[in-house]
Amino acid sequence: MNTQHYEQIGETLYSKKLDNGLEVYLLPKREMAKTFGVFTTEYGSIDQTFSPIGKNEQVTVPEGIAHFLEHKLFEKEDRDVFQDFTKLGASPNAFTSFTSTAYLFSATQHIQENVRTLLDFVQDPYFSDESVEKEKGIIAQEIRMYDDQPDWRAFFGTIQSLFQDHPVKVDIAGTVDSIQDITKEDLYTCYNTFYHPSNMTFFVAGNFDPESMMKLIEENQNAKEFEATPTIDRSYPDEPKGVAEAHKVIEMPVSVSKCLVGVKEDTEYLNEDTFLKTDMMKNMVLDHFFSKSGEFFETLYNEDLIDDSFHFETHLDKSFGFTIIGGNTRNPEKLSERVKGMLHELKGRNLTDEEFNRMKRKKIGQFMRSMNSLEFIATTFVQYRHLGIDLFQVLPAIESLTKDEVEEHLKAWIDEDRIAVTEVRPSEE
Structure with a gap:
């Protein structure tokens, strides 16, 4: 043993x-x-x-x-x-x-x-x-x-x-x-x-x-x-780089519309050496700029564009990856424009030292708290193991990240051809 x-x-x-x-x-x-x-x-x-x-x-x-x-x-x-x-x-x-x-x-x-x-x-x-x-x-x-x-x-x-x-x-x-x-x-x-x-x-x-x-x-x-x-x-079939449908509308009996902006992630360059850092950077960036504690959320909330359902999630794997951002909204068109605008803005973003250090500290804190959950440890360890990654190397991976690496990631992240918007709107009947 x-x-x-x-x-x-x-x-x-x-x-x-x-x-x-x-x-x-x-x-x-x-x-x-x-x-x-x-x-x-x-x-x-x-x-x-x-x-x-x-x-x-x-x-x-x-x-x-x-x-x-x-x-x-x-x-x-x-x-x-x-x-x-x-x-x-x-x-x-x-x-x-x-x-x-x-x-x-x-x-x-x-x-x-x-x-x-x-x-x-x-x-x-x-x-x-x-x-x-x-x-x-x-x-x-x-x-x-x-x-x-x-x-x-x-x-x-x-x-x-x-x-x-x-x-x-x-x-x-x-x-x-x-x-x-x-x-x-x-x-x-x-x-x-x-x-x-x-x-x-x-x-x-x-x-x-x-x-x-x-x-x-x-x-x-x-x-x-x-x-x-x-x-x-x-x-698995060869997947084209572009999205299948840039804008989809689903009609359902709902009282409030929903709008989600999806990003089709490029996983071709990922390997066992780069996967973990990329996953960490993506989570750190999304949490910093799109979480409920961020300025962007507060601005959209004060403009009555979103409610507490606004969220993000990201998933990377060997043959596919996606990021989804959005939630309930009274104005799907405006919300999708604002989220897409923010994503494109990040492409040229130069992070301050304070921003970058705050992102790292928060991610480290989240990881350490997760270590108190047996369910998180077991299921996430196995998920990472299938990707050739050791869950317990997450902490040193986060600590070793540099501001330059995150900025390089941002520059290569967003491409308009890899973005799709899905709306759920109240049905007319």
Whole structure:
């Protein structure tokens, strides 16, 4: 078992790559009452086209199948796994993102039993024709529910405006029509391809002994048989630099309009060496210029252009990236002009030393506070791990940033051809 101590944040991480390829990370925090475990596979909604294990030709599976598979793993032939965790006093959950699927629990007792339960249910799939058909109705209701939510429609409408061909433009849950094509055989194909231990990470953080925990996990995995480590061949279409639609209007029964400005990020130049710094710089800049504590927010708020729903988010990954800024507004056209104007203004912005130092101090403070959240540590560590990045190197990465680097980032960031505006307006009926 490898041990890595991070002096700056006072944490010690234990890790081991098991014989079956599973990467295990343990972060004991004895001061915590709770323990959090997450079992993650590097398989998300964008992984629609790939070569199944044992086959040379690629297949394209129905949209939404990764999310569908997440749902189905909790249901076994004789029981629902949620009940297993409940009996052990744990709170289980799961989520599917664009690039991964995660299964997790939090608990204050029976930690070893909960860890076994998490490992065992994810590694024991059971799909039947009847249960798959039943699930289609459940997920279809979920999709319709999200389709009726203005915030979700605005968010995904912006992503669809930004991307022309990349599967990130497809709703993570798929569509009501697409999930109808999912079969039991499709689920097993995806499971057998992407749920091999060599494509997965297991992270536990909280109140436990690392030696006994690693022994438990290793014994659990050694008692199971797995195929030889596969090579996963995924395929994504070439994505043009420009946006799919510069301006989209969605009409819905809302009382107040919404306006989101999206930026299609250029990820071609990113690698393991530049990714973390770029991600940090983007977050620092957005937080400084678009957060509720900034001058820009105050100006727009005083002009009655926005309310407290105004926000920003940014997401960078290997094959795509986007930034979204906006919220409720009484004047979508004016708000989009102001946000776009601010983005273009940043392109030539020379930061003062005070501005830059304030940005760094705030980001460092946010990161240090996040270290008190087991959920943040575990899920973000695994997310970064898939990108070849060590979460615990974030602090030195922030500290090493220079004002010149941030200004260079700003100069290369904004291009009008990579900006799309999405509005949700009250329907006329």
